Amino acid sequence: MKVEVGSTLWFLLRDRAAVISAAFLLAVALAAVFAPLLTPYAAQGMGDPDLGSKFTAPGIKHPFGTDGLGRDQVARLMFGARRSLSMGVLVVVAAMIIGTPLGLIAGYLGGWVDEALMRVTDVFLAFPPLLLAIAIAAALGASYVNAVAAIAVTWWPWYARLARAQTLSVRERAYIEAARGIGVRHRVIMRRHVLPNILTPIVVQGTLDVGTAILVAAGLSFIGLGTQAPYADWGVMISDGRLYFLSGRWWLSTFPGLAIFLTAMAFNFLGDGVRIAADPRLRRVL
């Protein structure tokens, strides 16, 4: 499935939900990147306490209130976005980087290599999502990097499968047969001819997956296997606020939860949009 970038973009721009989502995500990303410039409480965003304004309810000074160490929740959310967003993206990118070449090799070479690699992916896919990630994250120790690694380890088989399926359909094409016929080495064929032709659906799937990856990462953080203090991601913020949630300090968990919810939704809408726009057969559905 080779897709023209121009027409894909054109279709994407007609999808209102996707456009709004992209704008939202861009805003969140900008808020994350330029957080130090955008909030007067940058130091608090990075963890410094301000015990004087402990547990301030949402108001003009602190629109989303403050936490138990008096930190402004808007600043915490903006700095938290750095981690939550990057976790989602890194998981997907890492999974792609592991999965794509393996799937490509399996699909291209076929035979026992294919069989072996696919059985390995079967094993990974046999776990209910999150369960294996929990076990691995627990084994590696709680940290931001380990959480990303743990989820990526459970995620790559999806990309391996996708890459393999795409490779199988590309493999028989004339130009590849031709390249093989004139003795181009396998490695070169895979990299020059197969890879570019299978990337589109993989990238599309990746866009769809980021939202889910953010959710899973937030889940790990929620049970304490993710970002460590003094930093926080959105999952950690929900977890920290939970103790006080039903005791009148509702704002602590509400806003980070909303942030995850809306971001995941935006990625889903954007991913759907990209998928439909990139697949001519689906465009009619618009």
Added chain:
Amino acid sequence: MALLSIENLTVEFNTPFGAVYAIRGIDFTLRKGEILGLVGETGCGKSVTGRSIIGLLDDNARITAGRILFEDVDLLRLSDAAMHEVRGNRIAMIFQDPATALNPLFTIGAQIMDVLRAHRPAKRGDLKTDAMSLFADVGLPDPAQMMHVYPHQLSGGQQQRAMIALSLAAEPDVIIADEPTTALDVTIQAQILDLLRVLQRERSISVILITHDLGIVAETCQQVVVLYAGRVAEKGAVEAIFAAPQHPYTRGLLAALPRPGSRGSDLQVIAGAVPSGLERIAGCAFAPRCEYVMEICRGQQPAFSDIKQAHQSACHLHETFADA
């Protein structure tokens, strides 16, 4: 005695690229008891015409002008409920690939009984008897066993027979057969066409046979309508048109026709491509590909002219050919 008249039927499709003109105003008439061939290349609008008649256009299609008169009632003005009464009961349809037109998860018997039940209340036993007699009518072996058979257990020809049985279930007046034999072998093809002819004769059903194969038209039809780019290029009695085709397009088609009796080949043998449905066409749609093209052809749409009573062609040159 016109059973069904199509008048200035115009259909557009909404696409993200803009409106696609599928049918640009066509007229023809189907008389009772005759088989009318609707011929043209892929994309000329012949299937859309069939779907328009039975009211099953895709959601993004819009009929922007015209009338479809069935026994002097405009089908386009009927309510959904009324149109629902027409479908199956008065007008039925047969599809190109019986393998996809039959539901794979239900037995043939169940499917035909669904149709029977939809059109008349009856006891289950009666329905079953009727279903089996329909199977016999269309020449399916062992009708009793057919009741319990799934589509995939039948051969292509048998599937199409079953499909025909389904379309006959409510005793319609008109059957629209959309390329009913394209997916079948040549020998089976002939058998199915025979069956259609028999049904037409014995039940005096009118048939609109949609095909791209002029060979089939020659063997099966009494009337023919040649479509090009959503317009009628030429229409009339089969003998007249095959004897003296008036439109350069029809001539091209006939010239490409292999010996009668062998399987028809694809019709795209005339140089050039069919114009895109996105374009508005000012003059003759065929002009870009026409070897006889004249100045007038690009600017003005040719009107129909009667060559004889039963033979009309839309070409600025028609008199030239008539003389020739």
Added chain:
Amino acid sequence: MTALTFLLRRLGLSVFVFIGVLVLTFFVSRVIPGNPAALYAGARPRPEQVAAIKVKLGLDKPLPEQFLVYVRDLLDGDLGESYHSRRSINTDLSIFLPATLELVIAAVIIALILGIPVGVLAGAYPGSVFDYATRLAAVAGVSVPSFWLALIAQFVFFSTLGWLPLGGRVSRDISLFYPIAAQTGFYIIDAAISSNWRAFFDALHHLILPALVLSAYPLGITIRMTQASMLEVLSETYITSARAAGISQRVILFKLALKNAIMPALTVVGLSFAYSITGAFLVETIFSWPGVGKYVTEAVLNVDFPVIIAVTLVVTIVYILVNLFVDLLQALLDPRVRLG
């Protein structure tokens, strides 16, 4: 392909996958930092206790040997002992697994009962307001963090409205005065078969909120998949031919197309199950639901690796079986797959 060869092939594959799962979990669990012997020894162990326990648990042996011992015990049906509670994991799971399954099955049922009809209707009327609303709801369902939704649900239905309990499986009064005779471990079923209706309604009352929260993700998935598959089925020629034959919309949607649409949608049973289990890991703690999710999150906190492996294994087996069952069901429902 006959159903039998299909079944055998799937079974063979499952056995292979299971062995892989076993190796992988064992390996992962032994990488866990910390000192399991100290954990086993209790809150404030002495060095000699820890050393003795290390020998007792065989932790001083090389890894391959530990693995063989583990597999041998496993073949005897023994999942081992929790290092934290020292209880038999078999006993624990016999209590916790039914609790989780009760919750997960309830969530799957909610997801299917709500999701399939909604998906069918949304697929039948693409472009309608209902379609858009459904799509929004489906995306919301798969985007909402379950643990956050659980908090919000508690806030609304417990704190604010006071309709539903905060957590747990049954009220104290039931434990005290109308205890449920454990048979299957599914409280709803146990209470029903012993005609203990007070307990039945009480258990149901406790089940509603966590099950609804858990069903959000599978509901979203179910709607999406049913809708997509309905959309596809409705564009099939056999639907057009049924229309052309004058069959009514009602029969087409809910008899003909549904049967076709449900075939691919059946995979959502497996998916729903998987995502409900995932949700359960996060949500059970919030609802104080004594299931494997709560069990394993605590085990993770305590690096209690016999529990971590056992839960991973058992839940994965259940998951593999569910998928196997779904595959079989699909094969059985499709006349194109020959039986026998």
Added chain:
Amino acid sequence: MKRLLQVLAVLSLLATPFFATVAQDRNIFVYAHPVAFPNLDPSAGNSNENVVMGNVYETLTFYNAPGSAEILSPKLAVSWEASDDSMTWTFNLREGVTFHDGAEFNAAAVKTALDRTIEMGEGSSWIFGMIDSIEVVDDLVVQFNLLYPAPLDLVLSAGYAAWIMSPNAAAQNSAWFNDGNAAGTGPYTIASNEPGQRMILEANPDYWGGWEEGQFDTIVFEISEDSTVLEQMIRSGDADFTYSLPFDNYAPLAQAEGVVVDVTPSFQNLLILLNNVKEPSNDPLVRQALSYAFPYDDVVASLYAGMGTQSRGAIPANMWGHGEDLYQYSQDLDKARELLAEAGYADGGLNVVYTHVASDLDEQQVGELWRASLAEVGVDLEIRGLAWEAQWDLAINDPATAQDAFGFYWWPDYITPNSWLYGMFRSEEEPFFNLGYYANPDFDSLIDEAEVISGTDRAAAEAMFIQAQQMLLDDAAAIFVVDLPDIHVIRADVSGYVNNPAYPHVVFFHDLSR
């Protein structure tokens, strides 16, 4: 969806009358308990199951709540005496006591029970390390022969390992107990156990202490690790007692009707053990600087909502061995800078790793506050949350790779200052709980000597223990953060409750009534 919710909720509400009309002919006390009971074997359990043990089983002696005239009072032993050298202890046992399973309580039973505990060698059984042998002198007289002088009366009052179970039960293994079986002499028996969820105790009608009107006949433990659940239960009156809520939630809760928040000092404190071996904290100046940089006031006032007190030395206030005149560090960033400069870190550039139990938000926030203060004196603090075993493992494996600062709670197994001093600071070949690798021969000999005389001359021993603590403070061996409060929330209509920090979070239900 919402509609369905309503329907379901209404359906369930319809069902409510079914079970709402339960006859309350029982007097029930509900303890909303924050953790499960890990090990119900009285010989082995040394954790939160003590609350079950303390009501089902009994000890020979009982450690009184602070403020009592005597330190100890009789329980299953009615009187006892030690030989002059504290090497032989004789206990006279209570007469007419039977175990729940009908077995008779006597000297043989005491020997069987304690021998089992010592032989199993699990849990806190090491507190009996001084016992050489146990002799049945008479049906109701039991004699302990010790290996070295020790305050055995204190040891036998311990809240762990000192429980006396029936000889029949002593023949069983841990699994038997963990299936919910028990046979002690206490006022309650285990009626049912839903692990991780709920445990129900019922009154033992034959209890030797007798029963009065208003006492509770049924005790229910509702177990929830979720403090939100605990809080909601006590707030709504669904529970009578709980603890372990977030410190910040007690003040609003105290305002609620019918709820009393009971705050008393505990015997538990929070320390940060500093690595005495590894650079840079092997330098006492650095350790002192770290101590001066610690925000004591903020931690006490804000994290503990003013309910704890800053520690003074290692031994918590209210306990013997506590030194009211010991030096107390306070936050002084200038001093910290000076000390760092003296140690050669004038420009900062110091990295310190602090570990804490990952699930402990208090320990984490202690680190967050400390980090902010340290940043001002040029020290970079990395906060690492780990599972307890992982944190401990990191500390004992190799001092060179260990953490620099170890957040650590300590509580005594039995009530002696040496529990802290020996446990965390006495030099060891292979450190076990001396996780800061503190090694000071003078300190070691001082506490060893104090321990020997603590059975006979408690006052002299106390002075020596206090002197030993001054050494720790001079060396800044650890940061002594806070003496934790015991905070229990109890329904106002329950009377008779007194917190006893010697038995952490144990409620002796027999004392209560409504």
